[in-house]
Amino acid sequence: MSASRLPLRTRVMAWFSLVTLVVAGTLAVATWLLSTGYMLDQREHSAIRQASGNARLVAAALDRESPGLAELLTGLGAEYESGVLVVDDGEWITGGNLVDPTRLPTGFLRLVQGGVPAHQRTMLGGAPVLAVGLPLPELGATYVEVSPMRELDRTFRFLSWLLVAGTVASGLAGALLGRWATNHALRPLRRLTETAARTARGDLDVRLPSTGDPDLVPLAEAFNDTADRLQQRVTRDTRFAGDVSHELRSPLTTMLNAMAVLQRRSADLPAGSRHAVDLLDTDLRRFRRMVDDLLEISRGDHDTDRSTFELVDLAPLVTAIAGRHGPVPPDALAIADHAWVLADRVRLERAVANLLDNAGRHGGGLVRLGVLRRDGHARIEVDDAGPGVPAGARDQVFERFARGSPARCASADSGGVGLGLALVSQHVRRHHGRVWVEDRPGGGARFVVELPEVTE
Incomplete structure (x- = not known):
């Protein structure tokens, strides 16, 4: 090296x-x-x-x-x-x-x-x-x-050994002094790294504190200015997406109503026209999902109200969501008893439903749905039968408009818009939790949601 x-x-x-x-x-x-x-x-x-x-x-x-x-x-x-x-x-x-x-x-x-x-x-x-x-x-x-x-x-012999020992001790003392100096000098860099990591995870309100050190003031000011500009840019983009989505809802509703009329009269249309109407209906429904997801994301980026949070038991919640989503084989459920978390029930239900929808659309079907407790956290695990997610793409799948790897998307005509997992990530961060994807034992992907557990 x-x-x-x-x-x-x-x-x-x-x-x-x-x-x-x-x-x-x-x-x-x-x-x-x-x-x-x-x-x-x-x-x-x-x-x-x-x-x-x-x-x-x-x-x-x-x-x-x-x-x-x-x-x-x-x-x-x-x-x-x-x-x-x-x-x-x-x-x-x-x-x-x-x-x-x-x-x-x-x-x-x-x-x-x-x-x-x-x-x-x-x-x-x-x-x-x-x-x-x-x-x-x-x-x-x-x-x-x-x-x-x-x-x-x-x-002379005693003096020589004394001088050699003193020289070696001085070298060791220099190494210890260097370690202390680097720890002291790198403390602001570690603080900058931690702050930058929090910013990268989506916490755009974090800033570097002013230390009063004239050598560090320019660094703190430059970072805080960059964070301010980034937050303003994200706010503008989010507001723009929300405004556009809101403005699109009225014409989209009109088009969907018109499409419903066409669908009721599709029997009177020629075969080619019926096929075109079916394609247009599919795209309009996909468009509506995208607009609804964009509105939800834009609202979530600005929503800091936690008054809707309540004590929720994940076991019955996840079981009910699985039952509404579709038939789940009994052997695919691995539900622990009483995993309590403090959560917004509506957002948490949406996050779990999106994970189940992702497993059905992109992962070849649900293989296992688990709720368990581990190290002071409650975990929801969703296993699918798909080809898995490559290690290099495991962060990108939670980004907005990410459609996953070609191998996962080629297995089915998903009709997704690439916002489902982004919403999952946003809702989980709002609950101070984490979400990630890993390999499932035996093949496939495992999506894991980890939330702080509430203990009495």
Whole structure:
């Protein structure tokens, strides 16, 4: 997955973590270099001063040709936990922690024996040491002192682990800081997403609140202005559809009355004329259904009155609607007892009747009609025997003038106008419920209406 496809929260967390790692790593490296350099310098200066003092004592003993030189070297090595080596006329004399001259760097020994003071850090016996070499030219001798650096090495190890742990902890803290920052920064975006989703579901009255943040005010104003314009446009379109439908009712009634007269006298007409009259009668009846549905939709878009809502038991209501709609096989009913909802009885009856009509016209017939209770909701399920609804068209079938997929419409001459399921969706939203379509087990489509259940 490319970086651009990662979620924004993940990218911000990664950047915060990377920046804190870089900053903490840079500070850790700088701290390591400065602190270790300072401690090494101090240790070397201390070792050189100590070796210089000890070299003067050894030089005095050599000058007096004291027989206690070996004891002096042993004492110096024991006092400072060091190894001492004196080269006098090619003779190697050691004291303290025994030092094998052959294990010291050859270049270091050659440099000191050549009359040049030197010091060098090296490893002896797997332990870090500091070797300080001082020539004693007036006596023709060389003094070498080897000091252990185990404590300093342990200090360096502890410091390195501490800096590494601090760098890792800084990276984790940066990731947590990035998560907090994204949650805080994306809060307005989540509010915008939720508001836009409510608008998409048909709630055109929702608006973004003013936060007072100068960076978010233009966004809230632009969204609210867009929502206002959309609401005005929908209101105008709905009013236009309602006005047109209302104006069409009078001429449509006249045409239907005239068609009734023609139908009564169709026996006196030639065969071709009777066929034309039948076709015209079918279209006029379809036209009347469309006008009635448009008027109902336009009224529903503006109706916010809930005084008609009452406590309704879905079980007897759905059973009565099924009985009026047509014969329903007893084994097709799956009705639960007492699923109570707060509803407008007329609109709810119309929604269920439209679903049953859709199953008969487009779904190859009703297979099952169910009422059940689930998770605090009452559900009405209408199963049909049709080819089902493709996943990509399951939202579109509830839009106005949607006629469904060709497979569902080709099975029957439905005569529908594409407003039945739109009315179902509108009525269900008015009841604060949901409606959707899914696959029926065994094939076909299942239309589900879910309403908030009223419990005592």
